[in-house]
Amino acid sequence: MTSPPEAKTRELDALIIGAGFSGLYQLLCLRDRLGLSVQVLETAGGVGGTWYWNRYPGARCDSESHAYCYTFNAELMREWQWSERYPEQPEIMRYLNHVADRFDLKRDIRFNTRVASAHYNEAANRWHVRTEAGEEFTATFLITAVGCLSTANVPNIPGLETFAGRWYHTGQWPHEGVDFSGQRVGVVGTGSTGIQAIPVIAETAAHLTVFQRTANYSVPARNVPLTEDFKRWVKENTAEIRHATRATPNGHPFFISERLAVSTPVEERQALYEAAWEKGGLQFRATFQDLLVDKEANDTAAAFIRGKISEIVTNPATAAKLADIDHPYAAKRPPIDTDYFETYNRENVSLVDVRAAPIEWITPQGIRTREGDYPLDIIVFATGFDAMTGPLLRMDIRGRNGLLLKEAWEAGPRNYLGLQVAGFPNLFTVTGPGSPSVLCNMPVAIEQHVEWITECIAHLRARDLARIEPDPDAVDRWVDQVNEAANATLLPLATHSWYLGANVPGKPRVFMPYAGGMAHYRQICSDVAARGYEGFVLS
Numbered sequence: 001m002t003s004p005p006e007a008k009t010r011e012l013d014a015l016i017i018g019a020g021f022s023g024l025y026q027l028l029c030l031r032d033r034l035g036l037s038v039q040v041l042e043t044a045g046g047v048g049g050t051w052y053w054n055r056y057p058g059a060r061c062d063s064e065s066h067a068y069c070y071t072f073n074a075e076l077m078r079e080w081q082w083s084e085r086y087p088e089q090p091e092i093m094r095y096l097n098h099v100a101d102r103f104d105l106k107r108d109i110r111f112n113t114r115v116a117s118a119h120y121n122e123a124a125n126r127w128h129v130r131t132e133a134g135e136e137f138t139a140t141f142l143i144t145a146v147g148c149l150s151t152a153n154v155p156n157i158p159g160l161e162t163f164a165g166r167w168y169h170t171g172q173w174p175h176e177g178v179d180f181s182g183q184r185v186g187v188v189g190t191g192s193t194g195i196q197a198i199p200v201i202a203e204t205a206a207h208l209t210v211f212q213r214t215a216n217y218s219v220p221a222r223n224v225p226l227t228e229d230f231k232r233w234v235k236e237n238t239a240e241i242r243h244a245t246r247a248t249p250n251g252h253p254f255f256i257s258e259r260l261a262v263s264t265p266v267e268e269r270q271a272l273y274e275a276a277w278e279k280g281g282l283q284f285r286a287t288f289q290d291l292l293v294d295k296e297a298n299d300t301a302a303a304f305i306r307g308k309i310s311e312i313v314t315n316p317a318t319a320a321k322l323a324d325i326d327h328p329y330a331a332k333r334p335p336i337d338t339d340y341f342e343t344y345n346r347e348n349v350s351l352v353d354v355r356a357a358p359i360e361w362i363t364p365q366g367i368r369t370r371e372g373d374y375p376l377d378i379i380v381f382a383t384g385f386d387a388m389t390g391p392l393l394r395m396d397i398r399g400r401n402g403l404l405l406k407e408a409w410e411a412g413p414r415n416y417l418g419l420q421v422a423g424f425p426n427l428f429t430v431t432g433p434g435s436p437s438v439l440c441n442m443p444v445a446i447e448q449h450v451e452w453i454t455e456c457i458a459h460l461r462a463r464d465l466a467r468i469e470p471d472p473d474a475v476d477r478w479v480d481q482v483n484e485a486a487n488a489t490l491l492p493l494a495t496h497s498w499y500l501g502a503n504v505p506g507k508p509r510v511f512m513p514y515a516g517g518m519a520h521y522r523q524i525c526s527d528v529a530a531r532g533y534e535g536f537v538l539s
């Protein structure tokens with residue numbers, strides 16, 4: 001009898017973890033442009049990354065559709081037509097599947113495959129990657145394309161396991177959907193996700209109770225179907241749209257006004273805010289240049305939005321709770337909505353302030369706060385993510401001498417340009433902490449990182465170099481720059497924000513994304529490369 005075949009280790013030039021926006025484009029670049037052998041490993045059953053999982057009611061991107069796409073291929077830009085001002089989750093999934101099929105990417109993606117560990121072997125200069133199912137791969141380059149918002153943060157509330165009803169996290173939504181009709185539903189969380197889901201759930205639930213810990217600003221999205229004229233304009237202006245997204249600090253296709261809120265006469269300022277409110281969307285924060293850097297300026301926007309909340313919400317006690325916001329406008333990710341505040345005027349919706357009376361327990365019947373019991377059939381946790389570092393640290397990633405990434409980042413993420421970690425040669429983190437990532441329209445940040453990584457690998461191969469890793473001094477300097485950039489804005493004033501890791505108990509409080517602006521960051525990365533990868537050690 002012959003012995004059974006041994007599990008074979010597949011040898012690759014590059015292994016990519018994740019098949020969302022970043023993983024797909026990274027595969028295309030390394031496989032088709034550089035001719036490398038590449039494998040993508042993906043936990044989900046299909047492409048899409050965070051959009052594969054975030055199927056909750058109302059899930060929609062808050063970047064405008066004509067800029068929420070790849071721009072590397074003008075034909076692709078012209079042939080794809082978005083239907084609404086903001087793309088809805090199913091349409092984004094259709095788009096990413098279209099891209100994957102158009103460029104024949106799926107044949108190199110292994111779905112339903114979760115990476116358990118990735119260990120660097122110094123003698124061989126290779127990454128040894130193992131999946132949870134026990135498959136093994138080795139690769140010279142390891143690229144994490146795991147997204148920033150992909151590890152669900154389910155709060156550790158005692159008693160959850162005793163709940164007799166059903167509960168869901170918005171970032172792990174069942175594919176078959178959830179029927180809320182006739183149900184008493186509780187939504188915990190009023191970030192961008194809760195603010196999108198609440199109005200939709202309220203339409204069918206018998207009763208919806210919203211558990212709000214931190215009140216939030218929100219501006220109307222004003223979503224509409226795109227007109228034929230607009231679609232034509234997009235097709236005719238692909239180069240201009242691409243240029244705009246590359247020239248602005250946050251990768252959106254709109255420019256920030258040069259006006260200052262503090263020096264604009266009150267009536268004119270009010271009129272400008274009114275116009276921006278009518279127009280809707282994230283560009284509300286572009287009304288004035290000083291909104292994110294000057295507290296006095298920010299206060300004017302905050303007061304305007306609070307005024308709108310009081311105008312819209314008819315119950316004064318509810319309006320007061322919703323407008324009792326403890327941070328500057330846009331210091332947390334600013335949500336945009338469709339009828340969010342209006343939803344509190346419905347008979348079947350009530351608001352519970354869990355800052356004043358925290359959730360203490362989940363009982364078999366529902367949620368118990370310090371002040372009372374709320375019987376529920378369904379609990380929806382719209383409680384966000386272990387953002388940015390979460391998806392990386394849940395894998396067993398070890399660099400030189402077995403150094404665990406989790407240990408290297410015990411006091412918070414430390415890397416160079418958000419791209420590479422000292423002691424982890426040939427590991428690249430697409431939109432890693434320390435890069436603009438979540439402060440930017442994501443596809444723009446992703447394309448820049450993927451292209452930089454591709455050029456870097458091409459540079460190494462052209463020179464017969466085997467390895468790249470950052471110089472620890474360059475890491476120290478970059479961490480300082482990330483902190484300085486954040487401190488030059490009002491962003492750190494939102495002390496509960498996930499930008500700071502404050503939403504996950506025990507997570508180090510470090511401002512994670514680079515706040516110096518995408519266009520500026522792009523220039524820094526290009527200059528580093530042009531100077532022979534300054535700050536990196538190539539060998």
Ligand code: NA7
Pocket residue numbers: 149155156188189190191192193194211212213214333354359382383384385438496498503
């Ligand atoms: P966010 O923005 O992190 O919002 C999560 C919300 O859940 C927020 O209101 C939290 O309150 C609340 N939360 C979290 N844990 C609890 C507990 N234990 N009890 C009560 N309330 C809680 O996540 P989203 O999914 O809305 O948005 C994430 C990003 O996805 C978004 O910015 C877009 O970029 C897309 P807190 O503010 O922490 O007091």
